Every structure is written in structure tokens, then in C-alpha cells.
Amino acid sequence: MKNFVFYNHTKILFGKDQITAISDEIPEDSKILMIYGGGSIKENGVYNQVIDAISGFEYYEFGGIEPNPSYEKCMKALEVIDEYDIDFLLAVGGGSVVDATKFIAAAAFFEGEDPWDILSRNEEVVEAMPLGVVLTLPATGSEMNGNSVISRVEYKEKLAFTSLEVMPLFSVLDPQVVESLPKRQISNGVVDAFVHVIEQYLTYPVNAKVQDRMAEGIMLTLIEEGPKVLADPTDYDSASNYMWSATMALNYLIGSGVPQDWSTHNIGHEITALYGVDHAQTLAIVLPGTMKVMQESKKDKIIQYAQRVWGINKGTESEIIDAAIKKTVEFFEMMGIKTRLRDYNIPVTVADEVADRMEQRGDVNIGENKLVGTDEIRKILESRY
């Protein structure tokens, strides 16, 4: 096991009707800015529950955060913060709203010239406005980590930053929100969470047995519960397991002390940028090829994955690896997510486009062993499995 630091101070309020508890979690006399997205929270009742819960505070609203939250929109929130002396941010939404709120929290206290530098120049976030979360879509894990991805429309750039300063003080996870989600968001959410686990697991062994088994436990749960939630989002038990899996998939726990990959995400981000395909869809496109092309360096963990997650015990090493890839693809398809470029009308030339873009930015070589270069990216996107 590698040395590691684990620190996660987000308080989780999990379960039915936990939204009412947030008034005890927000510091007294806070002036709250409630930040949300396109307004689905007004249809599913969450908006009213939150308003009821914070009615004892002075609060303002800022809606309209986009699915890929933009720097431009976030900067408008800063004006509201200034105007009303806001000192607490409450994100009510999915990963995009939470990511935007984190950036706004950091930008509000940023001492430099342009908060964009936090993303483009890795300027340190020394302090940020405190924030809380009411999660409405289990997927990104943003509710229990310090990660945020923001796009700057003007520059066509999508960049990430990480800081413990923007970790939510608390996050409400009420699985009842799953009931009203469109099927596409559930499909995406389950696959996104699954690939988060894979990126921290399918590397090379360092004999980190607890982390491995926790990762496998989350994957087994998503495989069992994902299709059930998709079929019946009112199944509270399955929704609960899906929601807690998505949070545990990216809260630093299973990634502590182990190598991490993230090349599937890196390549996927480029495909989203080029062709506007949903994030989770790009992961489903890229992962099988990554497993196929990088199988030599990932062999031991792919075989462990095959055995423990899919119960594949027979065959040569190569047959076991192929069977594991097949099972993974079948799972994504069962979740309603296609895995081939042609399913999304993306030309095979995307392989060159992605490789060129990443080369230009110096973003190769990637992966746990820095073995994924432009050649590998091409092979991954062109691979037949």
C-alpha cells in the first residue's frame, strides 16, 4: 500500500426527509445564496422543502446553472454575493450545481486578478465561502469531495480544480429525489459512478485489500441496483444503495493508498468537448477500449475484477480479460448506455482529433503508468472488442 493522507470532513445527512435538518447545519445569522440549475427542483418538490428549511434565514436565489457549469454564469453569482453580503452558499442540484457552487465559493474569496486562474494556472484556493449541498442527482460524488469542473464558454475550455477549502460542510442525500429523475440521468449517474470506481481500481496491485474490496463492493452494488433503479425509480431501497454508492465512489476513500488511472475520463472529456456527448456516454465508449489496449499493464487487476465482480473463473488469462470486457459492456448497455462511437454518430477520425488535442496541451502520457500516449489513445478509440 502507498502512503496516503485521508481527510474528509463533509457531514452526510442521509435518508428520507433529511432536508428539514439543514437549518441546524447552517451557521446562525448566515445570509444564504441558494444556487440551483434549470428549475427541475421546482417540479419535484425539493425547492419547496429547501425554502421551508431555510425560512428562518435571510436568503437569496441564483438559478440557471448549466449542465456543464460555466465560468461566465458563476461570475454573475459573484455580483449577487457582493450586493447582498452573502456569507453562505447552498447548492441544490446535481454535480453541475455543486461544482459551480464550489467555484463560486473559491472565487468569492479569491485575492488575485481573475478567479479563472484557479483553474487555468492552479492558483491555490487559500480560503473559500462555506457551502452546503442538497443533492438531487447521484452521480459525480461532488457532494463529498473538493473537486469541481468548470467550462469557460468564451475559450471553449473545460478545466478542473481540487481544494479541501471547497468541500461541503454538509450534504443532504435523500434517495427520494431519484423518483423524479429522467431515465437518462439515472443511466448516466450509475455508469459515471461505476467508472469512478474503475479509475481507482483497474490499475496494478499494491496489496491494498480493504480499498480493493470496498471498490468491488461498490461495483457489485451498482451492478445489482442500477438496473432495478432504472426500471423502478420509486424503489427506495435500490435508490438508497445507488445514491450511497455514487458518493462512496469518489470521496477519496477507495483511492487512498492506491494508484489511480483517470485516462478514460481524460479522453472522455475531449469527446464531450468535440461532439457534445454526455459525460457518462463518453466513459462507456472509452473504458472497454482502455481495458483491451492497456490489458498488459492492467492484467492482474482485470483478472481480479473478472473473478470478484463478475464471477469469471475459467479460461486463459486472455479469455478472462475478454470476458470481463464483455460483461462490462453488457452492463453499460443494460443501463441504456451504448458503447460504440457509431452509436453516437461519431466518426472514427475522433481518435486523431482527441490525440492531437491532448498532445497540443501536453496532456499525454496519462494513466497510472503514464503509458497512454497518442498511439494508445488512437488504439483505444479504434479498438474492436
Place this chain on the structure above:
Amino acid sequence: MKNFVFYNHTKILFGKDQITAISDEIPEDSKILMIYGGGSIKENGVYNQVIDAISGFEYYEFGGIEPNPSYEKCMKALEVIDEYDIDFLLAVGGGSVVDATKFIAAAAFFEGEDPWDILSRNEEVVEAMPLGVVLTLPATGSEMNGNSVISRVEYKEKLAFTSLEVMPLFSVLDPQVVESLPKRQISNGVVDAFVHVIEQYLTYPVNAKVQDRMAEGIMLTLIEEGPKVLADPTDYDSASNYMWSATMALNYLIGSGVPQDWSTHNIGHEITALYGVDHAQTLAIVLPGTMKVMQESKKDKIIQYAQRVWGINKGTESEIIDAAIKKTVEFFEMMGIKTRLRDYNIPVTVADEVADRMEQRGDVNIGENKLVGTDEIRKILESRY
């Protein structure tokens, strides 16, 4: 899954030579009281490493914390705190030292008459002195929770309290400390951690799949690595897995949203009080009987445990349960811990003694369903499995 609140803000510094990092974690200008036990840290090099790490601070020492830490000893530490205006506590030791430090931290800021009231009258801990931990013995999980057990010699009482206020700011987990542990402490540590998991797992199903699989993952790891560490404490990989398992076994994570038992611990504490047997030994004595006697209400989870942890798939329900108990006993014995009262020369009359003591204190009925009363306690301690 039940509703739950999960909150754990202890920062973990895990791995080789992490002790040097504590100087960055202790607030500047702190006046530190370093608290330790019988002096084994002076033999294994930990004492010198800690002294080196805190040499930039003003610090004082308080040694001699006992294996069952006493109220009387803790009260003496308060005098040192007053005398030198101490404002930070550094526990260097195993669970006993950490538990003592937590009580001292709470007592230092206690506004009532006698800090013993925190234990005997559940007086709330409103504020506590900040504390950090350098762990030298993986076992109790105290390094990443707010629990503490303190004995008052004068009254022959051993009581517990829990408060988020006494949760360590940081804990250093360097698996190299395992090298110099006596075998008996490793045996006890592995069994203690294992039974912590069992108490949060072997109850009744609430369809909490992530928690169940994480619990199973910790148990599988302890079963695999425990005997290896016992045979060779210098095996760093196995020591790492043992150490992280013990911490994860009792840091609120696997217990979130699920019923918990703790009757084995309750009964075990009485046996320790009556016959001075090691804590982990009492757990090994009580658990098999608990599984046997309470099997009807625990049936579903015992069968899941049998299948997933021990690979027992064949037989009637009753045969599977018996096989799971047998495997558990074999594991404890492989770890060098005997499981029968006669192994410790404890008379069978202990069953009545324990039942009477618990009845007098109103500590029945216990367990996840409050089904363990005096009759069950007698049956558990007299059971043949």
C-alpha cells in the same frame, strides 16, 4: 437502509515515517502535552520520532496511562495541564492511551463539578481540548472516532462516552509500529477489530449493500492478513492491511444506516471486570455463543456471512450456521485466542454473575432487537457449539 448522519473529520496520515508530518498538523504555538503509556514507545523508537517531530513546540510529557485507563490517572494529567497552560494533547500509544487522552481533553474544558459525570451521568461534552494521535497498536479504532472507555478504580466501574468533540484532529498510522508489538497484542488487535465489524454486521438485513460489502471486505482482510502478521510482524504489506482494517472497523462508516448489536461487547466487559481477562479474549468467548443462541433473529445475516466471508454454500440453514460458528472459532484460535471459559479457568457460574450484574444496572435487554436478556446471557455463556 435506515436514515443516518455520517461525520468523521479526523485526518489520517497513513504510511511509513508519517510521524514527521505531525508538526504541520498541530496548531502553531501550541503548548503540547504528550500522553503515553508504559514506556514501550521508548523501546521501539516511536518516542524519539515524536520528540523530533514536535521539537519546535513547547511540550511536556505525561506517561503511565494503564491498559484499562483510569479516571484517577487522567485527573492527574489535568494538574499538569493547569500548571503549564497546555492547549494541545498528543496521544502516543494504543487504544487505552487514546481513550485516556479523549477523556482528559473533555475533562479539561468541563464546567461541571466532577468530569466523571461525563461517564456516569452522560453530561454533554460541549467543548474539548484539541488532540492528535500517533497510534502504536491497531485494534480499537479509537484513532478515528469519538469513543472512549474509562475505569474508575475506586468504584470498580468501567464506563464509556462518545462525543464528536474528542475526535482526533489527526491520527498517524505507521504500520511499522506493528513490528515491535508482542504477539498477544497482535492477536487481541485482530480479534477486537473483527468483532467490531461483526457487531455492526451480524444483525438483520436492511438492504444496505455498500455497508455490508465493506464490512465483509474488512473481515476477509483480517482473516487473510491476521495470521500473516502474527507469523511475521515485519511483513509491512500485511501490517498495513491489518492497521487500516482496524481503523475502518470502527469509524462510523460500516455502521451507518444499519442496526448494531454490541451485546458481545457488553457481556465481555463484565467478564473483564470480574476475571481480568483481556478484552479481545472475552469477545472470543462470547461471540460464538451469541451466534448460536441468537441465531433465529440473526439467521439471514449469519447465512450471508457464511457464504460471503467463509464460502459456505452447502447444507441446511442450521448446518450453514453451525459451520459459520465453527469457522469463526477456528479463526480466533488460529490467531491464538481461545474461545472457551475453561481455557481461562473461568467457572461456569460466571453466567449468573454477569446476568445478575447487568440486571442490577438495568443493562438488559441488549442487542439489535433488545432480545438478549438475563436468560439469553446465561445461555450464551453456557452454550456448547
